[in-house]
Amino acid sequence: MVQAIDLPRNETGIASVLGVLKQRFGEKFQTGEAIREQHGHTTTWIRTQAPDAVVYPQNSDEVAEVVKICAEHKVPVIGFGTGTSLEGHVNAPAGGICVDLTDMNEIVAVHAEDLDCVVQPGVTREQLNTYLRDQGLFFPIDPGANASLGGMTATRASGTNAVRYGTMKDNVLALEVVTPKGDVIRTASRAKKSSAGYDLTRLMVGSEGTLGLITEITLKLQGVPEAMSSARVSFDTVDAACQAVMMTIQYGIPVARIELLDALTVKAVNAYSKLTLPEAPLLLLEFHGSEAGVAEQAELFGGIAEEFGGTGFEWTSSAEERNKLWQARHDAYWASVALRPGAKGISTDVCVPISRLSECVNAAQERLDELGFIAPIVGHVGDGNFHTLPLIDMDNPDEVAKADEFVGWLNDLAISMGGTCTGEHGIGQGKRPYLVKELGGAVDMMAAIKAAIDPDNIMNPGKILSL
Amino acid sequence: MVQAIDLPRNETGIASVLGVLKQRFGEKFQTGEAIREQHGHTTTWIRTQAPDAVVYPQNSDEVAEVVKICAEHKVPVIGFGTGTSLEGHVNAPAGGICVDLTDMNEIVAVHAEDLDCVVQPGVTREQLNTYLRDQGLFFPIDPGANASLGGMTATRASGTNAVRYGTMKDNVLALEVVTPKGDVIRTASRAKKSSAGYDLTRLMVGSEGTLGLITEITLKLQGVPEAMSSARVSFDTVDAACQAVMMTIQYGIPVARIELLDALTVKAVNAYSKLTLPEAPLLLLEFHGSEAGVAEQAELFGGIAEEFGGTGFEWTSSAEERNKLWQARHDAYWASVALRPGAKGISTDVCVPISRLSECVNAAQERLDELGFIAPIVGHVGDGNFHTLPLIDMDNPDEVAKADEFVGWLNDLAISMGGTCTGEHGIGQGKRPYLVKELGGAVDMMAAIKAAIDPDNIMNPGKILSL
Structure with a gap:
């Protein structure tokens, strides 16, 4: 939130570009407020910074034409796909032209x-x-x-x-x-x-x-693999679940997915997707391979889970059951947000070496409890990546400040464990200060590369680097 | 060969750096001719361009110190590991300091x-x-x-x-x-x-x-996988072997290795390693997994090989037999060179989409025959990467010229098939013109990055880019 700072606008250049693009692209060029807002919209707490116009090129040559026009006038160019990024990637802090690539869908x-x-x-x-x-x-x-x-x-x-x-x-x-x-x-x-x-x-x-x-x-x-199987198993603690994951990876079982849902997420998912999963830390898995292979993988995993106190282990190669389970996992975000109607979910994205995963998840959970947040946790735990989702009343400045502090604290913790502030969401606007904490002098090299390739800083300014 | 062009030397800078480094590094700084020649030596036909000195830093701080001294005087710095690169990577076309990292082996x-x-x-x-x-x-x-x-x-x-x-x-x-x-x-x-x-x-x-x-x-x-198995099977033609590879990859069998040896290489290997493999195109494979998994993989592959006329299919999980086979594969280079004592083996390194592999290997083989070269072929065929090894009398300018022409012809062919001039050896000095043919304008972006990070062009000049 604090990172969506407005940058200086090149008003003359923007005015010129708007004129040229309007003439060139006609209906494929839009400046209506609703469309502009939608293209600067973020699903997170980062505030919207709308572009000055949205253009819909039909091919690479048209994209090149737009960029040339913007380059000539030193006006920002912001690419747009479906707008599902989470760190203010599509915001336009210095205004400029959003290039919506929706029509290039061949x-x-x-x-x-x-x-x-x-x-x-x-x-x-x-x-x-x-x-x-x-x-x-x-x-x-x-x-x-x-x-x-x-x-x-x-x-x-x-x-x-x-x-x-x-x-x-x-x-x-x-x-x-x-x-x-x-x-x-x-x-x-x-x-x-x-x-x-x-x-x-x-x-x-x-x-x-x-x-x-x-x-x-x-x-x-x-x-497409000859066979797929899926499995689920519950644990008393997040720690036990993480230990089972670590052993599974070390053992070399080629799991296709291994996902952690904490007890609160399971509760949310049960309510949202009408399921009756035990409300305890849960691992969901998927195995890809031959018929014999996926059976072997599921059974090997079952043995490991049992060692760490896993209960209710079930596996199936039924596509219907598998899809139901994964649909519930995919809906976990919406299920979680429904725990506190009207609140915003603020997703963190740290990723740590797997040996530190359990410690990191536990610390995060404790801290969230201390802060009094409703905050489900899900994790791509095979990679050491997990998301906490504190649900925030954006009209309560105290909550917002506490959440901001939590995000920073968790990023710092992950970095101190040899991990990263972002496993998969990216830096965007929101994580720029943490990138510097994480990689120090390497960020200078990134800035040198940016300056060499984009000397006028027209390509998505204000993202990744503090430029 | 033609690419090992001498670049302008900064004699004043080099003299200054030699003085400073000698004083600073004592015994860990060498300027003897034999050592310098060895550090510019290439195992290929590219001629040696020795550095002016070799320094042996003991840690990162010492490396940084060497680089700072060289940077101050704008003198080239060339990293050196074991000297097994194949495209003149460790040559010093503008002289300078070789940084031998052998001692940093912790x-x-x-x-x-x-x-x-x-x-x-x-x-x-x-x-x-x-x-x-x-x-x-x-x-x-x-x-x-x-x-x-x-x-x-x-x-x-x-x-x-x-x-x-x-x-x-x-x-x-x-x-x-x-x-x-x-x-x-x-x-x-x-x-x-x-x-x-x-x-x-x-x-x-x-x-x-x-x-x-x-x-x-x-x-x-x-x-380390629970089990490993290896397999071999012979084919009438390279084409049939490639078809079997393609089917194996598409089928999703997770082969750990799948290597092609042409009939000439098998002959060389038989002589060199005292084996009695059938002198026909041969695939060697390795499978990693569980006991049941590697058996299943080997048998699935056996079925595919049979479909394409494979003969003499054998698989084993005996470590001894596996090691013997792979040792022979690893010795294929020396076995091949022994086919023409005194000759240099010139390794090509193209990599093409697997659907074009058979066509590319066949074309190469025909062309080599036309040119009258003894030229064994081995391939990491699961990736579409293969090496031809024309054996050249370096004292015969006609042969050298023909080999040079062949290398260029094959690189161009691979590029025209949507492939690359180098699957794994790199550009170094030898392939710089082909990089431009392959990637065109992208090479300008590489040059911009190089200029931004290394504005004085001191890091291994004359490699990758024509700088």
Whole structure:
């Protein structure tokens, strides 16, 4: 919240660009207040900073044209996918032009033999997976929201499947990018691996639109596994659940998902999704492999869970039961918010080495109790990543201040444990001070790169770096 | 060869630096010709360009000190691990100081619970794996040579295990780097995943010492699998072998290694390692998993191989037989060179989408036959990466010219197929023109990054970029 600071506006440049774009893009250029507000809207407590206009390019050339016009007048350019980012990524603190990539939603090519595909940035992950279903392929990264693949790339998103399939950094093969000068470049070939120069693909993944606009993405795909099974098991304590996770990972069981819900989240999910799960810390798992393989994995895990006092272990290869369970997990955010109607959920995103996970989750839970917050906790615990969600009355300045303090305290704690302030949401506006705490002098190198690629700081200013 | 062009030398600066370093580093500073030649030596046809001196720092602070001294006098700094790179990476075309990191070979920490470790850059992969053995852990990346982990990081190395475990980009969690100014930075935390700003870790991986010197590496580790099995099967044609590989990958069998040896390589290996393998295109495989899992994988693969006319399929979980087979594969380079005593083996390194692999290998083989070269072919075919090794009489200018032409022709072919000129060896000096052919305008962005981070171009000049 405190990080959504207004930056100086280049009024002359903005006025010129508005005139040029209006003439050039007609109906595909909008300046109505509602549309602008919606494009600066954040689902979090960070206040809205609307852009001056929204433009809807239809192809890479049009994106390049918009960027060239903005570059000429030194006016900010902010990429927009579906607006599900959580750290003020789409805000316009210095005004400027929002480039909404919704219309660029074509699946350009699927190379089934190579297990890759090429998509435009506005394609959403559900759209892609629906398209792929008949070919026995899927794209595994699943941040929960039906985000655009351009946005997921720009924020280095991950989610429940990352423990097995990695994050966006592991699943993007190559990108087409419009640079801050308006040039169109390709960062890599379609080869599965390469040592050809600096890894611009990985530099762009997670750069949050500050180094260029992503206009095409080559993604790795996976074959749909022969079999999937899911499992659940409850524990007396979060600590016991975390110990079981650690052992499972060390044992090398290739879990596809391993998710923690604390007792409060289970309670919320039961109410929201009409389930009757035991209201205790819960692990939800999914296994991918052959029929024999997923059975073996589930049973091995069951044995580990038992060692750590797990109860009510159940596993199934029924797709219906599996989907019900994962739908409940995906709805955990809404279920949690429903615990306190009218409140805002403020999601933290720390990620720590797994050996410190239990200690970190416990400390967070204690602190939240002390502060008197209703705050469910869920975690992508196989990666050491978890989200607390204190539910805040935004009209109560005392609560807001306490929540702000909590977020800072938790980020500091994670950093002190060798972890990061953000496992998957990104820095955006909200976490810029913590990035400096976490990486110190490395941030100077980031700033040098930004200055070299975008000397006029027109690409999503005020994000990641304090520029 | 043609790419090892001498660059202008800063004689005054070099003289000053030699004086300062000699005084400061005493015995750990060497200027003898033999040592200098050895540190500019390449195992390939690229000619040696020796540095002016070699310094052996003992820790990060000493590396930073060397870099600061060189930065002050604008003198080149070239990192050196074990000297097994293949594209002139350690040459000194403008002279300067070679920083030999051999003495920085400490395994700083192993975090078994987190499946990671922290090593100094001079630690070799065999040293690390020997150290880890008792803990049931291993580091999977295996480029064949017993390279240093610093060098492997700098060149984005991979090798036979990459099909399952990825390349260095996938297995480095964080780096400590001495920047061209002599500052010491850390690129990331020890968290398994992160969205904290630009991915400097991946930018440094594969930067070939041109953006800084790597002084500490945090690596992901793997648990030693419960079971391993290996398999071999012969085919009538390279095409049939490639088809079987493609089907295996699409089927989602999690092969740990899948290597192709052409008939000529098998012949060489038989002679060199006293084996009696059928002298036909051969696939060697390894499977990691549970006892039941590796049996299932091997049998599934056996079925696929049969579909494509594979013969002599055998699999085993005997460690002794497995090691014998893989030792033979690792010795394939020496076995191949022995086919023409006195000749140099010139390794190509293209990587193409797997759907184009068979076509690319066949075209290469035909062209090599036309040119009259003895040229064995091996391939990390699960990734679409293969090496041809024309054996050249370096005293015959006609042969050298023809080989040079062949390398260029093959790189162009791979690029035209959506592939890369280098799957794992890197650009170094030798492949700079092909990088531009492959990535065009993206190379300008690389140059801008280089100029921003290393404005005086002191870090390994003349590599990757034509600077």
